[in-house]
Amino acid sequence: MDTSENSTDVDPRETAAEGERPPRRGWRRWAMDTRPLRIPAYRRLWSSTIVTAVGSQLTAVAVPKQIYDITGSSAWVGAASMAGLLPLIVFALWGGAVADSMDRRKLLLITNCGIAVTSVLFWLQAAIKIDSVVVLMVLLALQQAFWGLNAPARNASIARLVPEGELAAANALGSTVMQTGQVVGPLLAGVLIPVIGLPELYLIDALALCVTVWAVYRLPSLPPLDLTTKRRAGVREIVAGFRYISAHKVLLLSFVADIIAMVFGMPRALFPQLAGETYAPYGEGLALGLLFAAIPIGAVLGGVFSGTFSRARRHGWMVIGAVVAWGAAITGFGLSGSLWLAVVFLALAGVADMVSMAFRGAILLSAATDEMRGRMQGVFTVVVAGGPRLADVLHGSAGSAFGPGAAVAGGGFLVVAMMVVLACAVPALRRYRI
Incomplete structure (x- = not known):
């Protein structure tokens, strides 16, 4: 490794200029925007995500499968999911403050090692057949705590590696990989479980995380830019992050836009009922699988063609348009009597979600100062994790009260109406551009 890449005096973004290529023409300019991959440091961070996106989904399938095998109860599966939520929220908020107070590369090394050790412990308990739900829930809580510490540092680091004009492209690349993992990982787990068993799924994830640790080790140092100020990571710093959000309207609005889209427009809790009632003639199993896969597939397609939107400079308008498009697509899904039309609408919603994620992420990185980016990403992690769970309760x-179709269509309509009102009432988001 070139030792200059770990020097705090070298901006890794400067290496992008060395391999500058002429702008793509014709159909190629609509394809995936890969400009950030010219930067070696970002390429390492992104390539590590490719491996872990699939590996983490193997564990995400294995844990509920093992809990159900032990208990025979879906209630225990749901309880385990909630057991991981609280540590994720607490440690994501604290992790954001930690990421603003120390070298983010070092924090990534520590937390990725912690996640890897947790995966090894998952493998060990399955291999020796402990068969304890309590042990599984403790390990899940520990894993989510490490993930909560990891995610803010990982996301905040992107702005130190990639030029401002390529932040949307970088976010689209990362989101595409994660969404691909959500499609491929569960399918791969379903194929592998009967062949190799649950313990080996955990072991594959642990080995994949070793690749991540190596990639992070090769990143440049990412200490706080202001080395003269000694920072802490306590409650006061977390509160300061929320004050910072409230004082910067464009940041606050980016969070509100995501909350509106997810809480009122994420209808996944109704997929089983829709598959069993509305789309039962197509086959309940087929319908359920297609409904759950459609949004991630649409998001992947949006990422594959990120060149169509990643160069836009009016980031605020892109967020507004994407959230409105998400709401309209969800409304169409709610009104669909045909399974295939429903899948098309959900896939369109996935495309809109990819655009929204790319530009909301870019706003959080470009509108916030570096000493606040970790805390912004901590809040972002909490919103992304908590919004869909609130949506599950609401939908x-x-x-149950109005029927699944009416609930979905009504939620989508509310997303459109609320986003239009918000955009008209508060011009800060409309005016934001880079």
């Missing part, structure tokens, strides 16, 4: 209740 489940609305589906």
Whole structure:
């Protein structure tokens, strides 16, 4: 490794200029925007995500499968999911403050090693057949705590590696990989479980995380830019992050836009009921699988063609348009009587979600100062994790009261209406551009 890449005096973004290529023409300019991959440091961070995106999904399938095998109860599966939520929220908020107070590369090394050790412990308990739900829930809580510490540092580091004009492209690349993992990982787990068993799934994830640790080790140092100020990572710093958000309207609005889209427009809790009732003639199993896969597939397609939107400079308008498009697509899904039309609408929603993620992420990185980026990403992690869970409660209740189709369509309409009102009432998001 060239030792200059770990020097705090070298900006890794400067290496992008060395391999500058002429702008793509014709159909190629609509394809995936890969400009950030010219930067070696970002390429290492991104390539590590490719491996772990699939590996983490293997564990995400293995844990509920093992809990159900032990208990025979879906209630225990749900309880385990909630057991991981609280540590994720707490440690994501604290992890954001930690990421603003120390070398982010060092924090990534520590937390990735912690996640890897947790995966090894998952493998060990399955290999020796402990068969304890309590042990699984403790390990899941520990894993989510490490992930909460890791995610803010990883996301905040991107702005130190990639030029501002390529932040949307970098976010689209990262999101494409994660969404691909959500499609490929569960399918691969379903194929591998009967062949190699649950313990080996955990072991594959642990080995994949070793690749991540090596990639992070080769990143440049990412200490706080202001080395003269000694920073802490306590409650006061976390509160300061929320004050910073409230004082910067464009940051606050980016979070509000995501909350509107996810809480009112994520209808996954109603997929089983829709598959069993509305789309039962197509086959309940087929319908359920297609409904769950459609949004991630649409998001991957959006990432593959990120060149169509990643160079836009009016980031605020892109977020507004993407959230409105998400709401309209969800409304169409709710009104669909045909399974295939429903899948098309959900895939379109996935494309809109990819655009929204790319530009909301870019706003959080470009509108916040470096000493606050970790805390912004901590809040972002909490919003991304908590929004869909709140949506599950809301849509489940609305589906029982009004029927699943009406609940979905009504939620999508509310997303469109609320986003339009927000954009008209508060011009800060409309005006934001790089």
